[in-house]
Amino acid sequence: MTCQDVAQLxxxxxxxxxxxxxxxxxxxxAAICANCDGTIRELTGLREAVAWLVEGVARTLxxxxxxxxxxxxxxxxxxxxxxxxxxxxxLPVWGxxxxxxxxxxxxxxxxxxxxxxxxxxxxxxxxxxxxTRARAWQSANHAVIDRLTGKDIAVRREPKSxxxxxxxxxxxxxxxx
Amino acid sequence: xxxxxxxxxxxxLASATLIVPxxxxxxxxxxxxTIVRALEAGPCDPQLESLRPRLRHIAGYRAYHLLGExxxxxxxRNTEAFDLGNGxxxxxxxxxxxxxxxxxxxxxxxxxxxxxxxxxxxxxxxxMVFGVGRDARSGDGAILILLRAQNSPQQTTSSTSR
Numbered sequence: 169m170t171c172q173d174v175a176q177l178x179x180x181x182x183x184x185x186x187x188x189x190x191x192x193x194x195x196x197x198a199a200i201c202a203n204c205d206g207t208i209r210e211l212t213g214l215r216e217a218v219a220w221l222v223e224g225v226a227r228t229l230x231x232x233x234x235x236x237x238x239x240x241x242x243x244x245x246x247x248x249x250x251x252x253x254x255x256x257x258x259l260p261v262w263g264x265x266x267x268x269x270x271x272x273x274x275x276x277x278x279x280x281x282x283x284x285x286x287x288x289x290x291x292x293x294x295x296x297x298x299x300t301r302a303r304a305w306q307s308a309n310h311a312v313i314d315r316l317t318g319k320d321i322a323v324r325r326e327p328k329s330x331x332x333x334x335x336x337x338x339x340x341x342x343x344x345x
Numbered sequence: 346x347x348x349x350x351x352x353x354x355x356x357x358l359a360s361a362t363l364i365v366p367x368x369x370x371x372x373x374x375x376x377x378x379t380i381v382r383a384l385e386a387g388p389c390d391p392q393l394e395s396l397r398p399r400l401r402h403i404a405g406y407r408a409y410h411l412l413g414e415x416x417x418x419x420x421x422r423n424t425e426a427f428d429l430g431n432g433x434x435x436x437x438x439x440x441x442x443x444x445x446x447x448x449x450x451x452x453x454x455x456x457x458x459x460x461x462x463x464x465x466x467x468x469x470x471x472x473m474v475f476g477v478g479r480d481a482r483s484g485d486g487a488i489l490i491l492l493r494a495q496n497s498p499q500q501t502t503s504s505t506s507r
Contacts, residue, residue, distance in 0.1 A: 311473040312446065312466040318453075321461055326402050326474075332467075333403050335476040336453070336460045340486050 169197045174204045182211050231269055238266075372496055373418045374439050374447065378427045379491040380412040383478070403474055404487055412488075432456050435475070435490060445469050447494040453477070470495045 174197050180186040181194045198205040311332035313323060324333040381393065383406035389397050393409045400409050412430060419425045419439060427435040438450040446466040453461040453475055460477065467473055471493070478487025 309471045309473065310468065311471065313463055314448075314466065315464040316461070317463070318459065318461040324403070326399060328402065329399065331399070331403065331472060331474060332465075333474045333476055334453075334461055334463065337479060338455075338460060338477050340478045340488055 169193045171197075171201060171204055174198070174201070175207075178207065178211060182208065182215065229269070234265060234269065374421060375495045375497060376415075376417050376419050376425065376427075376437060376439075377491075377493040377495075378415045378417075378429075378435055379493075380414070380429050381489040381491065382410045382412050383487040383489055384408040384410070385486065400489065404476055404478075404489055406487060409489075429488070429490060431488075433460075433477070433488075435492065437492075439494070442469070442496055447496060449494065451475075451492065453490070467492075467494050470497070 174181075174194055177186060177190060177194055181191060184191065186194065194204075194208075198208055309329050309331040310325070313332070313334075316323065316334070318334075318336060320337040322335045322337070324335060325331065326333060381400065383400065383404045385406055385408070387408040389408050390411045392411050393400065397409060401407065415427050417425065417427070419437065421439050421441065423439070425437045425439075427437070429435055432455055434454045436452040436454060440448045440450065442448065443466060446468055448464070448466045450464050451461070452459055452463075461475060465473065473492050475490040475492065476487055477490075479485045
């Protein structure tokens with residue numbers, strides 16, 4: 169393996185994405201080539217520095233208010249789901265916050281070490297937890313109707329609590345009156 | 346311990362395992378039915394004052410009177426009828442729990458006539474509403490039936506009406 173070959177495989181080597189035989193070849197070459205060894209060490213050091221920097225920034229971020237705030241926006245957005253009103257208002261703010269949080273988590277999960285399956289569930293769990301909380305909040309009085317028959321009836325949802333209302337358009341006076 | 350005794354203990358344990366309920370459906374279901382009369386004008390019952398804004402959203406009327414309230418612990422897969430007065434009744438058939446939701450058939454009857462016949466899945470402890478009446482703008486008044494279902498052994502069993 170030449171220095172040129174190593175230069176082409178450098179990123180894959182540092183990210184441990186190369187197949188094992190190639191990883192070994194690059195490592196063997198780096199053991200006898202001070203130039204390539206230095207380049208690899210430099211790149212590894214750079215990655216570690218970036219990871220440390222991002223980790224420091226991530227520690228200062230307070231994301232505890234993100235999900236409650238997202239959940240708070242859901243009821244107002246639910247009744248009118250027109251694309252015009254929802255997309256331009258909410259995507260820039262919450263989309264940016266969530267994308268930043270997701271990027272930081274993803275980066276931290278993969279930085280400095282090979283992607284391992286143990287990192288993936290952490291991220292999924294936090295997303296699912298938030299979604300579950302929002303779903304639970306939303307569906308407290310929300311009934312799922314599997315079948316409905318009757319004459320002149322309408323199903324409504326009370327916007328604030330999501331309470332399901334089945335309304336029969338009928339005179340109040342019953343047969344006994 | 347002799348072999349016979351050991352066998353007896355095992356048999357008792359097996360029986361207990363079979364008898365002891367292991368699903369949410371083994372717990373009783375508490376049903377609360379509240380009947381409310383909605384009117385365009387007049388005073389609102391103090392008991393319903395806190396619910397008034399929500400009821401107004403639901404029915405559009407301004408005044409609410411509590412006509413009756415019934416709480417009953419019911420058995421699964423058994424039909425239960427609640428007398429709503431005025432010839433109407435709410436007939437429930439709780440079928441089971443699915444995803445923390447109470448699955449039941451609900452029929453709102455007026456005499457023998459079915460005003461509503463539905464299969465619903467209501468969140469455990471959640472409330473749904475049936476309304477009978479014309480639009481609030483017509484000012485004829487309406488009847489609201491608030492149905493709450495909770496699969497919990499802590500609830501008390503009582504029945505009241507007025």
